[in-house]
Amino acid sequence: MTIKRILIVSGTHGNEINPIWAVKQLNREENSLSHGVEYEYIIGNPVAYEKGCRYIDVDLNRSFKEIENYDQHSNNFYETNRANFLVDEFGIDGSKPCQIAIDLHTTTANMGTSIVLYGRRFKDFCLAALLQNKFGLPIYLHEKDNAQTGFLVEAWPCGLVIEIGAVAQNFYDSNIINRFLIILRSLREEIDKLKKNLIELPKELVVHVHQGSIDYPRDEKGNIDGLIHPQRINQDWKLIKRGDPLFLDSQGLIHEYGGDELVWPVFIGEVAYKEKKIAMSYTKKEVIFSNNQWVYEFESL
Amino acid sequence: MTIKRILIVSGTHGNEINPIWAVKQLNREENSLSHGVEYEYIIGNPVAYEKGCRYIDVDLNRSFKEIENYDQHSNNFYETNRANFLVDEFGIDGSKPCQIAIDLHTTTANMGTSIVLYGRRFKDFCLAALLQNKFGLPIYLHEKDNAQTGFLVEAWPCGLVIEIGAVAQNFYDSNIINRFLIILRSLREEIDKLKKNLIELPKELVVHVHQGSIDYPRDEKGNIDGLIHPQRINQDWKLIKRGDPLFLDSQGLIHEYGGDELVWPVFIGEVAYKEKKIAMSYTKKEVIFSNNQWVYEFESL
Numbered sequence: 001m002t003i004k005r006i007l008i009v010s011g012t013h014g015n016e017i018n019p020i021w022a023v024k025q026l027n028r029e030e031n032s033l034s035h036g037v038e039y040e041y042i043i044g045n046p047v048a049y050e051k052g053c054r055y056i057d058v059d060l061n062r063s064f065k066e067i068e069n070y071d072q073h074s075n076n077f078y079e080t081n082r083a084n085f086l087v088d089e090f091g092i093d094g095s096k097p098c099q100i101a102i103d104l105h106t107t108t109a110n111m112g113t114s115i116v117l118y119g120r121r122f123k124d125f126c127l128a129a130l131l132q133n134k135f136g137l138p139i140y141l142h143e144k145d146n147a148q149t150g151f152l153v154e155a156w157p158c159g160l161v162i163e164i165g166a167v168a169q170n171f172y173d174s175n176i177i178n179r180f181l182i183i184l185r186s187l188r189e190e191i192d193k194l195k196k197n198l199i200e201l202p203k204e205l206v207v208h209v210h211q212g213s214i215d216y217p218r219d220e221k222g223n224i225d226g227l228i229h230p231q232r233i234n235q236d237w238k239l240i241k242r243g244d245p246l247f248l249d250s251q252g253l254i255h256e257y258g259g260d261e262l263v264w265p266v267f268i269g270e271v272a273y274k275e276k277k278i279a280m281s282y283t284k285k286e287v288i289f290s291n292n293q294w295v296y297e298f299e300s301l
Numbered sequence: 302m303t304i305k306r307i308l309i310v311s312g313t314h315g316n317e318i319n320p321i322w323a324v325k326q327l328n329r330e331e332n333s334l335s336h337g338v339e340y341e342y343i344i345g346n347p348v349a350y351e352k353g354c355r356y357i358d359v360d361l362n363r364s365f366k367e368i369e370n371y372d373q374h375s376n377n378f379y380e381t382n383r384a385n386f387l388v389d390e391f392g393i394d395g396s397k398p399c400q401i402a403i404d405l406h407t408t409t410a411n412m413g414t415s416i417v418l419y420g421r422r423f424k425d426f427c428l429a430a431l432l433q434n435k436f437g438l439p440i441y442l443h444e445k446d447n448a449q450t451g452f453l454v455e456a457w458p459c460g461l462v463i464e465i466g467a468v469a470q471n472f473y474d475s476n477i478i479n480r481f482l483i484i485l486r487s488l489r490e491e492i493d494k495l496k497k498n499l500i501e502l503p504k505e506l507v508v509h510v511h512q513g514s515i516d517y518p519r520d521e522k523g524n525i526d527g528l529i530h531p532q533r534i535n536q537d538w539k540l541i542k543r544g545d546p547l548f549l550d551s552q553g554l555i556h557e558y559g560g561d562e563l564v565w566p567v568f569i570g571e572v573a574y575k576e577k578k579i580a581m582s583y584t585k586k587e588v589i590f591s592n593n594q595w596v597y598e599f600e601s602l
Binding site for chain 2: 021025168169172177227233251271274
């Protein structure tokens with residue numbers, strides 16, 4: 001394995017502060033060099049972090065796009081420039097090239113400790129399978145969503161998001177911090193094993209594949225007119241079927257799931273997604289059998 | 302009793318959205334006129350609500366000051382102008398004069414359903430005693446704090462804050478909404494009883510009197526370097542004594558309460574108070590015996 005440097009990003013969203021604390025603590029406790037692999041810890045959006053908000057101009061974690069896909073005015077956006085800086089500095093062709101990027105996020109939804117993958121890259125599958133095997137973590141496989149592109153980890157040859165919740169924005173929670181510490185330490189252990197060719201890939205990878213997102217009920221002015229139903233709130237990763245309640249509007253009406261297919265909702269009621277008109281996303285469960293090709297590709301990083 | 306109009310304000314902080322929902326629901330269910338008393342429901346800071354933030358320029362709930370106490374540039378602040386508008390419109394000498402103002406807030410701290418009073422006004426004591434008697438609500442009596450002035454309800458002859466938590470900013474929680482509905486309906490019932498001279502004032506009012514606030518531990522750059530200790534988080538209204546843990550810093554050191562006096566901390570870890578350099582406030586418990594003068598003054602409103 002030729003991996004030399006791994007980028008660990010916290011605070012890609014400035015109001016997701018628990019991973020920033022976890023990394024700070026880790027940095028004091030552990031050497032940044034381990035078995036010949038160097039760990040680069042960086043705050044993704046330091047200005048937003050300082051201001052306690054998700055972003056300044058636009059969502060940094062939707063700003064890692066090819067130049068031709070930029071908005072007209074995006075050159076003036078802080079986050080566009082920050083994304084470029086991060087790639088120039090730590091990208092695979094950057095001045096301190098990192099082969100893997102791990103992006104640490106929190107959510108106000110009750111997702112537990114979970115992994116998000118973007119597309120079906122074998123290198124990501126390899127790393128995700130090792131972490132899932134260790135902890136049984138649920139994995140959200142985000143793909144085929146044209147409304148949501150430009151994620152940070154997509155700009156690296158291998159990378160995944162660690163997403164932990166429920167925790168409020170800007171609220172330090174020592175349980176959440178501990179969960180990040182556990183994952184980050186395990187990640188280092190798994191990378192160390194990979195360096196020593198001690199890989200034990202599990203037989204399969206279980207993923208929840210993105211199917212689409214739904215918005216809240218809205219009134220005639222476009223304002224949200226529906227709470228996540230009390231039976232649905234905090235029930236991320238739990239199967240729903242036709243007729244299950246989704247929302248409760250201000251007139252007391254229950255809005256039900258009307259689809260024919262069984263789905264597993266995730267990011268239920270995530271506060272930051274209101275502006276994206278997402279009340280929750282639907283997923284389907286899929287089992288992917290492991291393939292040695294995953295390891296070969298990972299080792300060739 | 303000459304009370305003709307009562308002002309109910311939600312969204313004084315734009316990211317405290319649950320009372321806004323509760324009022325919306327109430328408005329559909331109940332007549333705004335009850336026993337000759339008219340209820341005026343208004344969103345305190347509609348622009349901040351639309352943007353999902355606490356405020357635009359400055360904290361609206363610190364902007365109800367005498368003109369001579371304004372900052373130099375405050376005329377340009379949205380909230381200064383909004384405070385003036387609210388007083389001009391609904392103040393006791395306004396175009397739609399309200400004798401009482403009830404300001405609805407949420408907190409990320411685990412305060413439960415509580416009341417906040419500003420100073421020792423007998424009219425406020427009367428109303429607070431009735432609500433406390435009904436529900437056993439804890440009351441935070443905020444006084445003698447020069448760093449925190451200009452609260453909305455102080456600009457009315459009688460008024461109090463209903464403060465409910467823990468709930469995250471911008472997060473709808475149907476339990477929290479229900480708690481607001483219960484309080485608002487009870488308030489109307491109590492006012493109706495007062496109108497019919499059916500007042501039964503309890504013997505005493507139990508208050509937690511503000512003693513001061515403490516900041517987080519900070520590093521050499523002034524950044525917060527301490528979590529609320531796991532044994533202290535969510536323990537609002539619970540007595541602490543010397544040696545009890547307050548914070549856990551990033552080096553793992555425990556910062557303890559070092560005072561000689563027993564205190565009851567409140568607003569522990571409130572996210573919005575980080576910018577005010579408040580990690581929690583200390584209070585002392587005090588029992589105030591009821592006085593018929595409270596009722597006389599209330600009736601003369």
